[in-house]
Amino acid sequence: MTSQAHVSTPSTELAPPIRLSVWNWLRTQLFSSPFNTLLTILSVWLxxxxxxxxxxxxxISSTVTAKTSQECRxxxxxxxxxxxxKHRLILFGVYPYEEQWRPLLATLILLGVIILSGVRRFWNISLLFLWIAALSSVAVLMWGGxxxxxxxxxxxxGGLPLTLILSTFGIALAFPLGVLLALGRRSKMPAIKTLCVVYIELIRGVPLISLLFMSAVMLPLFLPEGITIDKLLRAQVAIILFAAAYMAETVRGGLQAIPKGQFEGADSLGLTYWQQMRLIVLPQALKIVIPPLVGLFIALFKDTSLVVIIGIFDLTQAAKAALVDQAWRGFSVEVYIFISAIYFLFCYSMSKYSQSLEKRLATEHQR
Known part of the structure; x- marks a missing residue:
């Protein structure tokens, strides 16, 4: 009779995790060295x-019910x-008071279409028609007639609607122009490559303020007599040209990060150049450069405040106009905190959306 042998195997149970006490966590994170201890003490004191x-x-000591500046003091x-x-003056500038429902509605339409554009299921041809309808509605509401x-x-x-219009059109038009410039800079045709390189380096070599000054002061001097271009349109064009040059370099960095095998694979499929770019190369390149692109979008949104130097009534200029009233002099801190909160809300929303977009588009294996 045979007996069954019992083979002992080593235990596979994992050791219980080590739980650090509160003091151990404080000691390792905040007081691990004399220098860290000093920084912790200074931070707590601050x-x-x-x-x-x-x-x-x-x-606690603030007020929202004071009727005059004397009560505030x-x-x-x-x-x-x-x-x-002064919130209506700050938000809508010198737009006619009785008609300020129109810029308010235009702002809500712009924000609505921007939010819908961030939802992935709307990423189809219908989104283009939605943008055309939204921008047409905004134009009708703002101009009237x-x-x-x-x-x-x-x-x-003026105010927030104008800031949104400048930044929305700036981003929407500078992005495709920047992509074309990036492709042109990598082109094998010397003439196109040279033109793109000269444009990008020339625009990136000067500050936005100089471009705004040239659009407001110099450009009219070169136009034929009797032909004028609206100051707001000139500022919008300057912002678009400036942002496109920076976006071109960012997109070019993403294109250079694509492995050569992707291009060779596209060639083996018999795809044309534009099919390769649209279907294979650009989607991967743009996914790589989402963080720097969103950084440029945020910078562009904030840089629209520079149009104040050529007399355009953006959000910053509208806030300054609210401080002119003699009855409310001396409360500039509150006004600038208010518009800073508006800028922060929009910039932080763009930042958080870019982070969520990166996670949704991530296709690499997690390590």
Whole structure:
């Protein structure tokens, strides 16, 4: 009779994880060395010195019910009553007061189509028609002159709607131009490559302020007599040309990161140059450069405030106009905090969306 042998195997149970106590975590993260200990103490001191005072100024001692600036000066905190009193001037500039529902509706339409553009299931040809309809509606609302709306010249546009219009058109038109410039710089045709290189290096070699000055002051001097171009349009063109040069270099970096085998594989399939770019190369290149591209979008959104130097009533200029009122002088801090919060909200939203887009488009194996 045979007996069955019992083979002992080593235990495969994992050791329980080591749980650090609160003190061990503090010691390893905040007090691991004399230098880190000093930084921790200084940081805690700075927080105790600033946070309570800021909370008191922003919330506890602030007021939103004061009727005059004199009442505001009697409180020790922020005077948010200034924002309540001047919010329409800050948000809509010198647009006719009784017609300010129109820029408000135009802003909501722009924000709505931008949000829908971030939803992946809308990434089809219908999105193009949606943008055309939205931009047409914005133009009708802002200009008027049709459907019983009073005509308002664009010299009276201002505030948040104008900032959104400049940044939206700037991003929407600079992006495809930047892609074409990047492809042109990598072209094997010397004439096209030279033109793209000269344009990119020339535009990137000067600040945006100089381009805005040239569009406002120099460009009219070169136009034939009797022909004028609107100041807002000139500023918009300058912003587009400036942003496209930087986007071109960013996209070119993504194109250079694509392995040569992708191009060879596309050639083996018999695809034309534009089919290769549209179906294989550009989708991969743009996915690689999402972070720097979004950084450029955020910078462009903030750089629209520079149009103030040529007299365009953007959000920053509208805030400065609100401070001119003698009855509310001395509360510029509250006004600039308010518009800073608006800029931060838009820029932070773009940043968070880019992070979520990177995760959705990630195809590499996680390590």
């Amino acid at each position: 927080l105790f010195a600033t946070v309570p005072a800021m909370v008191d100024w922003f919330l 009697e409180v020790t905190g922020a005077c948010w009553s200034m924002i309540v009193e 049709v459907f019983g709306l009073t005509y308002v010249e664009n010299s009276r546009w």
